[in-house]
Amino acid sequence: MTAFRCLVAEADQAQRDNDGKTAARCLNNALAHWQGTALTGIRGEYAQAQRDRLERLRLSAVEASCAVRLELGEHAAVARELAALVVEHPLDERFREMLMLALYRSGRQAEALMAYGEARSLLADELGIDPGPELRHMYERILRADVALTTPSAPTHPDPDPPQQTPRQPAPAQLPADLPTFVGRAAQLAQVDMMLDGDNGIPADVGVAVITGMAGVGKSTFAVHWAHRVAPRFPDGQLYINLRGFDSAGLPVSPERALRTVLESFGTEPISLPQDPEALAACYRTQLAGRQVLLLLDNARDAQQVRPLLPSNPGCMVVVTSRNRLSGLIATDGARPFHLDVLTVTEGRDLLVRRLSANRTAAEPAAVDEIIGYCARLPLALSIAAARALTRSAFPLATLACELSDGQSRLNTLSDRDTAADVRAVFSWSYHALTPAAARLFRLIALHPGPDISLAAAASLTGLTAPHTHQLLAELTEAHLVDEPVPGRYSLHDLLRAYADELIRSTDEPDEQHATRLRVLDHYLHSAHRAGRAFSPDRHAIALSAPSQGVQAEEFPPGAERAGPAATWLDTEQAVLMAAIRTAAAHGCDTHTWQLAWAIGHHLDRKAHWHDLEATQHLALEAAKRLEDPNAQAHIHQSLARAAACLGRVEEARNHMERAVELFTSAGEITACADSHRQLSWVAEQQGDLEAALFHAQQSLAGHRAADDLGPRMVAALNAVGWCHILLGQHRQALAHCQEALARPELHDRPYLAADIWDSTGLALHHLGRHPDAVASYEQALALYRTVGVAQAEADTLRRLGDTHLASGRVEQARAAWTQALALLERLGHADSKAVRAQLKTLTTNPPCR
Template sequence: MGELRVLGAVEAWAGERRVELGHARQQCVLVVLAVDANRVVSADQLLERAWGDRLPSRGRATLHAYLSRLRRALSDVPDVQIVHRSGGWALQADPDAVDLHRFHRLLARARTAAEPVTEVEQALGLWRGDAFTGLDTPWICAVRETLEQERRAAELTHTDLALDAGRHAELLPVLAIRVRENPLEERMAGQYLVALYRSGRQADALAHYQAVRQRLAEELGAVPGADLQALHRRILAADGTLHAIGGRASAPADEHPVPRQLPPAPPRFTGRVAELAGLSSALDSAVGESATVVISALSGAGGIGKTWLALHWAHRNLDRFPAGQLFVDLRGFSPDGQPMSTGAAVRGFLDALGVDPAQLPVDPHAQAARYRSLVAGRPMLIVLDNAAHTGQITPLLPGSASCTVLVTSRQHLTGLVAAHGAHHLPIDVLTEPDARALLTARLGAERVAAEPAAVADLLACCGGFPLALSIVAGRAQIHARLPLATLAAELHDAGLGALDEDDDPAASLPAVLSWSYRALTDQQAGVFGLLGLAPGPDLGLSAAASLTGLPVAEARAALRGLAQVSLLDQDASGRYRMHDLIRQYAGDTARRDQPEADRAAAVRRVVDFYLHTAHHSERLLDPHRTPIEVEPPAPGCRPDPPADSAAAMAWFEAEHAGLLAAQQAAVAQGLHRSAWQLAWTLDTFHRRRGHLYDLLAAWQTGLAAAEHVAEATIQAQANRNLGHAYALVGRYDDALRHLHQSITLAEHADDHSEQAHSHRALAWAWERQGDDRKALDHATHALRLARAVGNPTQEAAALNEVGWYAARLGEYDQARVHCEAALTLFQRHDNRNGAANTLDSLGYIAHRTARQVDAIDQYQQSLALRRRLGHTYQAANSLEGIGHPYAALGRHREARTAWLEALDLYQSQRRVADAERVQEQLAALERHPTEHTGSA
């Protein structure tokens, strides 16, 4: 079996034979590929990571020569080979054949293993010294530091597990050495105290605690943490439970997923010594206090390096947050003026914490409460990046002092400091020595020393702004032979003006961005400008390819080039995002340098991308819905249709903000047909996810656009959908007005199918207002129209609704006949949504006619289908319904459980009357537990 070892000196083995891998630089190339095993690494990335600032004169030729040698060297190593792929090179390997990845896999398995200590021991046994021993580039050093932190965390975990297994005598000598080397590490100190106490050395344990306490006070002005203090009290009291296996003071293994959402640690981080110390001091000073969450608020101008500072500190302190780390970019200052909603941030955190989306409450307050419950008592780090204001942050704050929160913002967040005791840490420009160190780290000491006057000019022009310095360094690295004096002259001539945003008065970057723009190739410059016109906060690769009109491979290459010169970021999911100042500048360049016709064509292509992909996705979600015809996409547009309904729902989730923005972009461009069709494609997703106000806004825009199309059937559809959306949010006068207008337009167009849809929507609106007789009249009319049209799915829907309203009026025999006929039709045509609705109706009828067991069965079937479809809005109805037969049979616990869940959903969906009704039913159940309620 083949093996590649990098956790120590870099070695390759073919069975028992060691393979010669060449000199150190060639091994650096192999390390870069090994760290990203089974993923493509571009030639530019290989050069930057394996050579750093010491690029060879014939970079790519040298790289290809090294790769060829490595491929020959590894040809005899089973399970490990270097392959060429589109866009770069990859080390193709069994993950267990690379010790670095085996280390991670063993630690992951330990979380669920019956004997986790064995897995962790095997993981630690893979280490033979410092990772990549003897190899030294900035990138390799940064990866080595991260791995060393992971190794130390694994050692601490192993010690906890071994203590739980009663191996204190074996551990005691090792722990004695460790605490001497790490005298302020409290988790390690606690482990040593337990080992001493279990070895019959209570006095030594107490003495060591006092030594730790004194050293913390003298060196940090801090006191031991709550866990160490509690352990000290137990030892002082000679607590016998500490002798039991697992009797440590530490918490049991966490059963929740451990999120690791932090982006990578920033490479070549320099300076910020005082700020890093301030962050650590804020956390250390709170040790032993249990009343408040530690919140540090980093404020400063855009591009000042707040996020880099937060991430660098976070990665240096990973061992202090064993329960995981959450990270979100709140987009507080983005060019479209739309910060991320706190609800979206909470939903992202809940997903990372393992909450099933089907069980997620819809109400933002309920979601925030669920999030706070999940993080309570867990030592976690929560990074809230790029916040707009205190109000955006407050719902994301945990309620447990076990958590630490880092916030970055351009605002000073005075409210966060005043109301929540946040530690305010202003971030200013880099000092001259730190700015010089940053340039030296990027360009190399030799190149900086060779042109001291030019470096002084560059530093003066950049004014200590990290973003400006990074762009300067990137240009200098790309043009390695260009004198720094030439770069300094260009930058000095352009100058630095004031920022064009009121809240960023510290410095200006347009000149730097202008200079960076001029360095781009023609294709990169064109792509850069168009990205400034893109709708939404970010873009996937397919959307970017459609926006630019380039083939996907060319678009990817151009985007990679922009990312390399710090004009574009790519997140862990592969989506592309621009810093807000850069995006503003990009849009300005497009408006200045590209003809209006070209800009309009780009917007048309990206709107068509969203429209056609959404249309395909919607057809997967609801294939029985009456379709609409969408014109072919514009030339150069590349839709990316999902494969199945689950992928379609995931695509809608990921692209929701972009879809809404694309609809507005369509309106701005006069693409009215596309604008109303985007509302149509979003309709099913909005209804199933309960995004009622997004549904309303989309159809308000959709109707305005439809009125420009001047086709009666389209306007009838838009009025009907907008009317239904108004009814969903309780605006019944507006609902009735638009629904009657829909019928008028459909009659004028002689469209019986659309008339049937509108009468069904009117029936629902009248039911919500308490007039079941009018509701039945409209449903009956809809049934006649549907039969005349000859559409079996539409006929089935109308049959079910006639049955439902008849049942509400007490006409149960007629109701059952209609609903059973509807169910037969729905099942024949495999319409799961319609079947779920009809089973709910039959459950209601069965309950009202005292067939409670049948009612429970039918409600359960309906609920299962609705949950499978992600239809949380209708699931609430089934939950309320099933509670009635449970109560009628005396199964009060099950009734209460169903009604409590229904209540949560109703409240989250702002269905006030429904929530009040369920609260009354719950109260009646508590007052008269031996009786059952008969209402429904």
């Protein structure tokens, strides 16, 4: 102990003499005398007090030795010793202060700041206090790079064995390999390139690009490809971290773990990193200060996982990929979103050409197109299909296309033992991250019959309220399991639908599936019935059963023959409604089948979609026959007659209408029978049987009057009688009936019916030689037809208007009217376009004499 004290005293004297070298040697020799712990094995308070006193003496000598050696420039060696001392004595602020200085003088500023952050957290947790003024002052000086802290001059007596300098850490270059067969995405790559608009092609501010899209769309491949293109612009490093936000193998990577990974990539010793997340983030930002670094954060789960990793200095670029939209980063952190959709058909073909060779794909172009279609242009699916073709090079591509054509087993064809190359497995990672309610909605959408779904239909599908369902749809959209291509309508990628269908078959009981199917069919039936009543208020109604519990049918204002909500809804939902009819028929829901077909029949007729009308009504007729419901069959025969007549099969149409009259008469449905007579009159007219046409029109009028049905249907019958009189050359009788119809108050808010009557009136006036009045009547009809969007009726009136103009010697006006009619008929694909074209040709080659 005496030798120790003597050597420490000599060191003190050497320091007063400014002989740091001697002071360091004396302190080193003094500490060498210290062997183990004093008074080992002796118990008691006195022995413990002596041990504490001696330990303080030793630590004082250690502190003095470190201080002297720091002044001699041995920063790296002293830093290593101080790091161990801080671990042994974590609450000793003096050791921590010297460690910060040693690290700073070693060029490790970020680690010096981290040491302070760790001390602050430790003192707060253990003692509930802040660091002392000396430690805080050291932190502030390092933070502002105080020049007084720089390395002192070299010692007068150089160390014969100086410490080795730590070699400079190479810039990290961690990007995964670029895909050599990358194709397409030129527009999206150019959009991300636009973020590099600062000096030297780097961001003027911190650039954050968020690449989102559904599972398997190629987000990571795209991001890696772009990062390789711009890597030379970031000479201080290109870092890659897979955040595993949707990885089935384990938990997502925490921000703290990611921060440590980055800091270690820059050479920071793990033992020196603080535990406090804020201090760790501060060290990270300090480490990146002044650097130009590209950071690729792949497969992020949410904004909270990414936000701590955003640098604070200009010149850095962060690229984030995620299946979620990460709206928080866009809203609060200035990130720019870039959405990746499936490939175009051309890009899909290029992918297969790059993978399989141009010769092989050129030999089977039809099979290539089928594979692209069955894979729904999803890059992952196309890549798996290409790999399957490569491993079976002797098989034609048509074999693969045939395997993919089976929707039930398509996902099996696109599977692989490597889950990263298995479409089903990749989808499952997104699905299993959902809340239970959102997962249920995702499964139930597989039961929805159409290509897209509205909020109200989704609410009926789930049996939940619209606001609750909207939240679930938002969750699915955020996860890119559904898309919202237009506001308020949601769709499912074909392969995701196949995956949802697998899930519902294996997860949900058959009774639950059946109840869901009934709810969605009820939604469309009651909504379509209401829309049809608003769109065609004068049509004979049918009675519906009450909808299932939880169904939320659409509501429409009355009198919506104009292009209003009901007509718009029918236009928007047409494809879904037709799919619903097929679904109902396929699952034996016969009442839904025929009633849905009836509900949209008038809409399809007005839109001139007669092939669709006929197809749906045949399904409906089979269902009505199974139900043995003659009233339902009569309604369907009416619609089939209209479709057959408009498609040129008039005899078949007459048979349908006569059967409808027979069934309605047997059922005692007087007004429905009267309506059928009016339609039979029209069919007879198409056959040229004008006497029969007038007879059935008169039967219709008499039937409505007998039933005291004096509303719009009777007005339509009046017009039908007038029209038949015109065809028979009885123009004055015709005009009388038409004028009686125009005087009826029921025409108020019935633009379609009023247009029909004005058209009939115009033709009667034309034949009576009252051409100006006829033109005025036709123009009234045209204005009304255009408000309700009935193109064929508008074309017919334009043809007649042209006839009247020609009869008046107004050739150019006739030409203009017929030209407009021809354009409408050609758009509809109507057979009458040939006759109108011939009229125009005659007008050109043989103009009438003036």
